Amino acid sequence: MTTETAEASPAMQPNDGDESDQYPPHWGPTAWSLLSDLRQRSPLIQCITNFVSMDIVANTLLAAGASPAMIHSLAEIPDFTPQAQALCVNVGTLSPSWVPAMKSAAELMVKLGKPWVLDPVAAGASGFRLNACLALVGVKPTVIRGNGSEIIALSRASLGVSKKGVDSAHGSMDALEAAKSLARASGSIVAVSGAVDVVTDGNRVVAAHNGVPMMQKITATGCAVTALIAAFVALDPSHPLEATASALSVFCIAGELGMDLAKGPASLRMHLIDSLYGLDEAALLSRVRITDL
Numbered sequence: 481m482t483t484e485t486a487e488a489s490p491a492m493q494p495n496d497g498d499e500s501d502q503y504p505p506h507w508g509p510t511a512w513s514l515l516s517d518l519r520q521r522s523p524l525i526q527c528i529t530n531f532v533s534m535d536i537v538a539n540t541l542l543a544a545g546a547s548p549a550m551i552h553s554l555a556e557i558p559d560f561t562p563q564a565q566a567l568c569v570n571v572g573t574l575s576p577s578w579v580p581a582m583k584s585a586a587e588l589m590v591k592l593g594k595p596w597v598l599d600p601v602a603a604g605a606s607g608f609r610l611n612a613c614l615a616l617v618g619v620k621p622t623v624i625r626g627n628g629s630e631i632i633a634l635s636r637a638s639l640g641v642s643k644k645g646v647d648s649a650h651g652s653m654d655a656l657e658a659a660k661s662l663a664r665a666s667g668s669i670v671a672v673s674g675a676v677d678v679v680t681d682g683n684r685v686v687a688a689h690n691g692v693p694m695m696q697k698i699t700a701t702g703c704a705v706t707a708l709i710a711a712f713v714a715l716d717p718s719h720p721l722e723a724t725a726s727a728l729s730v731f732c733i734a735g736e737l738g739m740d741l742a743k744g745p746a747s748l749r750m751h752l753i754d755s756l757y758g759l760d761e762a763a764l765l766s767r768v769r770i771t772d773l
């Protein structure tokens with residue numbers, strides 16, 4: 481829900497020529513190996529997500545090779561959640577009755593030693609939402625992925641800073657220090673999406689430079705990439721930072737390839753999903769742009 485342009489980002493062209501020297505070569509094979517694994521192993525990903533995003537989240541997971549389940553009833557969690565390889569919790573259309581299911585599913589995943597990922601949509605929009613997000617952060621998400629404004633709001637609240645500030649239109653780089661503080665305070669990997677996606681464990685910071693600005697004009701692309709992060713982390717739970725950066729880069733490469741065929745947001749949505757489904761090794765290796773900051 482932030483607006484950010486990407487004039488400074490070299491994200492739209494293949495990673496070839498001299499420019500490739502700035503991108504460490506190990507990231508391409510890492511991302512490809514995770515995507516290949518996803519297609520082979522098809523992990524079951526439980527999503528407790530908002531009404532707006534349910535369709536694009538399920539279709540993104542399917543196109544990437546995962547198996548989505550949009551199951552959010554508290555009554556089903558004891559039987560169903562233990563079968564999932566990862567859980568994605570998204571507070572986008574939160575109401576009080578959803579919070580116990582979110583907490584209970586997350587607690588169960590932690591108890592079982594499995595990863596779960598939090599998308600704190602519009603975290604600073606209300607006291608109710610912020611408190612729910614803080615309670616969920618207390619259940620130790622493996623990864624928290626939000627846009628700049630969301631990470632700044634959550635980071636301030638988790639550090640007990642009462643001044644909320646103007647939580648709109650923050651770029652991902654503006655949120656870098658907030659992301660590091662939140663990662664240190666929570667023990668989670670924190671990812672901030674934007675023209676450049678940044679991922680941190682509180683010390684190390686990596687940046688993924690893929691994507692196109694038009695992705696912001698499709699609702700719930702952020703929710704979709706959070707779910708894809710859950711799927712990637714399910715494959716390699718002991719390396720969540722690498723899995724998170726790879727998922728962001730892969731999703732954004734699908735956006736770049738989709739943009740070549742799109743006429744606007746609606747056709748980009750379709751072509752992004754098609755491009756994710758068809759993404760091959762050569763295209764991925766030539767386009768991955770991940771750097772250590």
Ligand SMILES: Nc1ncnc2c1ncn2[C@@H]1O[C@H](COP(=O)(O)OP(=O)(O)OP(=O)(O)O)[C@@H](O)[C@H]1O
Binds near residue numbers: 731
């Ligand atoms: N200016 C940009 N240039 C390139 N890619 C972008 C840009 N802005 C966002 N993206 C990409 O679009 C996807 C969604 O990120 P965004 O920051 O818009 O999420 P969000 O605000 O949580 O969205 P939503 O709430 O609609 O799900 C991410 O994969 C991100 O990398």
Ligand SMILES: Cc1ncsc1CCO
Binds near residue numbers: 530
């Ligand atoms: C637009 C919108 N409102 C609540 S959730 C959502 C989807 C993007 O997060």
Ligand SMILES: [Mg+2]
Binds near residue numbers: 481601626702703
């Ligand atoms: Mg969002």
